[in-house]
Amino acid sequence: xSMEKSSFEPTQEFFDQWLKTYETTCGRLVEMPAIGPSxxxxxxxxxxxxxxxxxxxxxxxxxxxxxxxxxxxxxxxxEKTGSEMEGEISPExxxxxxxxxxxxxxxxxxxxxxxxxxxxxxxxxxxxxMEFQKRNREMLEENYLKPMxxxxxxxxxxxxxxxxxxxxxxxxxxxxxxELSEKK
Amino acid sequence: MNxxxxxxxxxxxxxxxxLFLNLPEFSVGTTPSEIIYTEDKMKLLHYIPTAEKQHPVxxxxxxxxxNRYYILDLQPDKSVIRRLLDKGFDIYxxxxxxxxxxxxxxxxxxxxxxxxxxxxxxxxxxxxxxxxSLLGVCQGGTLSVMYAALHPEKVKNLxxxxxxxxxxxxxGLLHIWAKSLDVDSIVDNYGIVPGNLLNAGFLLxxxxxxxxxxxxxxFERIESxxxxxxxxxxxxxxxxxxxxxxxxIFDSPDQAGETFRQFMKDCYQKNLLIKNKxxxxxxxxxxxxxxxxxxxxxxEFDHLVPNDASIPLNDAVSSSDKEMLVFPTGHIGIFVxxxxxxxxxxxxxxxxxxxxxxxxREEKFKQKRKNQxxxxxxx
Numbered sequence: 001x002s003m004e005k006s007s008f009e010p011t012q013e014f015f016d017q018w019l020k021t022y023e024t025t026c027g028r029l030v031e032m033p034a035i036g037p038s039x040x041x042x043x044x045x046x047x048x049x050x051x052x053x054x055x056x057x058x059x060x061x062x063x064x065x066x067x068x069x070x071x072x073x074x075x076x077x078x079e080k081t082g083s084e085m086e087g088e089i090s091p092e093x094x095x096x097x098x099x100x101x102x103x104x105x106x107x108x109x110x111x112x113x114x115x116x117x118x119x120x121x122x123x124x125x126x127x128x129x130m131e132f133q134k135r136n137r138e139m140l141e142e143n144y145l146k147p148m149x150x151x152x153x154x155x156x157x158x159x160x161x162x163x164x165x166x167x168x169x170x171x172x173x174x175x176x177x178x179e180l181s182e183k184k
Numbered sequence: 185m186n187x188x189x190x191x192x193x194x195x196x197x198x199x200x201x202x203l204f205l206n207l208p209e210f211s212v213g214t215t216p217s218e219i220i221y222t223e224d225k226m227k228l229l230h231y232i233p234t235a236e237k238q239h240p241v242x243x244x245x246x247x248x249x250x251n252r253y254y255i256l257d258l259q260p261d262k263s264v265i266r267r268l269l270d271k272g273f274d275i276y277x278x279x280x281x282x283x284x285x286x287x288x289x290x291x292x293x294x295x296x297x298x299x300x301x302x303x304x305x306x307x308x309x310x311x312x313x314x315x316x317s318l319l320g321v322c323q324g325g326t327l328s329v330m331y332a333a334l335h336p337e338k339v340k341n342l343x344x345x346x347x348x349x350x351x352x353x354x355x356g357l358l359h360i361w362a363k364s365l366d367v368d369s370i371v372d373n374y375g376i377v378p379g380n381l382l383n384a385g386f387l388l389x390x391x392x393x394x395x396x397x398x399x400x401x402x403f404e405r406i407e408s409x410x411x412x413x414x415x416x417x418x419x420x421x422x423x424x425x426x427x428x429x430x431x432x433i434f435d436s437p438d439q440a441g442e443t444f445r446q447f448m449k450d451c452y453q454k455n456l457l458i459k460n461k462x463x464x465x466x467x468x469x470x471x472x473x474x475x476x477x478x479x480x481x482x483x484e485f486d487h488l489v490p491n492d493a494s495i496p497l498n499d500a501v502s503s504s505d506k507e508m509l510v511f512p513t514g515h516i517g518i519f520v521x522x523x524x525x526x527x528x529x530x531x532x533x534x535x536x537x538x539x540x541x542x543x544x545r546e547e548k549f550k551q552k553r554k555n556q557x558x559x560x561x562x563x
Contacts, residue, residue: 109392127366
């Protein structure tokens with residue numbers, strides 16, 4: 001499908017150039033090990049920033065791909081209805097146009113969504129999004145929740161794990177007691 | 185002519201908006217039931233019989249963890265549950281509830297060897313029977329298959345409805361996307377995987393139809409004839425039916441993280457279940473242990489569970505009495521479509537009837553089947 005090839009090459013090129021420049025300038029500063037009394041906090045902050053750049057890069061890739069699909073759908077739509085939609089547009093024609101629009105866009109997007117290309121892009125985007133959310137939460141916990149002595153997600157997870165393990169033990173013991181009492 | 189069409193469209197839109205503003209309340213899952221067992225957030229419901237009990241073997245319906253069980257009882261005229269009750273079956277269903285943070289460490293083992301097993305034991309205790317029938321739906325079918333393989337001594341019949349067991353297919357978008365998903369990062373980040381995240385994936389499978397055309401279609405179905413009272417009643421029903429389905433679609437429970445992790449990795453990414461390599465708490469699931477009668481029901485146009493994902497089950501089990509049914513409908517249509525009520529439910533009931541008999545009558549049926557099979561072979 002022609003949408004695999006970018007119709008947004010200038011956008012892609014600009015972004016690639018921006019990313020390269022970032023990686024060779026600010027990016028290197030961000031990756032630099034922190035020193036001094038606040039090194040742990042600074043490093044976390046910088047890692048958070050780095051994860052944001054990764055997310056931004058993945059988002060840009062996905063956006064450009066999506067724009068290409070939209071362009072391809074629009075091209076197909078024009079091929080299908082270009083001549084029919086000339087002159088006065090009646091409501092009947094409008095309905096036919098809507099039908100063709102839904103069909104063309106659905107089919108074009110389905111083709112794109114079926115591609116391995118989309119699957120890997122989507123997987124990468126979700127991974128970066130999760131990483132970004134995790135870093136964000138850690139920063140929030142570090143700078144707000146801990147100083148205010150409020151429980152963090154990690155602490156709650158510890159409790160949940162303990163509770164889960166206790167519940168499982170209780171269930172196992174209850175079933176053993178039941179079995180033993182039935183044997184009697 | 186053009187003006188008339190415009191006026192008609194405007195009238196429909198106006199009527200539609202009025203309906204939205206004044207629509208009486210609507211309900212889902214109205215077939216009366218009682219809770220007979222609870223464990224954590226899981227509830228076991230027993231449907232109150234609507235007909236004289238004709239088949240002694242009770243049925244336990246196991247629905248998926250994503251979305252809610254009431255799609256099987258959406259409204260009185262679109263209810264798999266009601267159709268089976270009317271045929272004299274004794275029906276139980278598991279309501280998984282809405283998992284929260286405290287459930288994040290629940291595993292598939294907890295669901296299969298814990299909740300389902302305890303529900304089965306409760307029904308066995310109440311019915312006084314050693315074995316019951318299992319009707320697993322979608323992901324609930326996959327869990328039922330696991331259960332039947334691990335506890336064949338408690339399952340008399342296994343019915344799977346749009347159930348994936350072979351995940352190595354590129355026919356469904358979910359199967360394609362799942363391969364590249366970083367499941368660990370999702371579970372580690374959320375703990376409890378948001379239902380809305382999964383719902384976004386389901387919507388993406390047919391974005392334009394599900395997010396635009398469906399709503400346009402609703403307004404197009406509005407009737408504005410000369411008999412306004414009759415039209416109004418029909419329109420109200422159309423809107424109520426639409427909203428029932430809309431409620432179900434967006435009523436998406438969050439997922440227990442560890443269960444999601446194992447299901448995605450072992451099933452969707454490694455396809456271990458059909459290879460007899462999947463383990464629950466150290467116990468290997470061998471599908472050949474499934475020797476009870478099996479009915480595998482599929483929807484021909486299923487975009488979420490393609491037929492390729494369900495068909496291999498029949499070859500993987502050791503049951504001699506096994507059947508496959510494919511209906512020309514979709515993943516949801518198989519529960520709520522008109523074909524579901526007219527064809528799917530009656531066919532399931534027909535299949536179950538002779539397999540839900542008491543001892544002596546069942547022996548006669550088995551003998552009859554044996555004779556039929558030998559006749560087929562001779563031919």
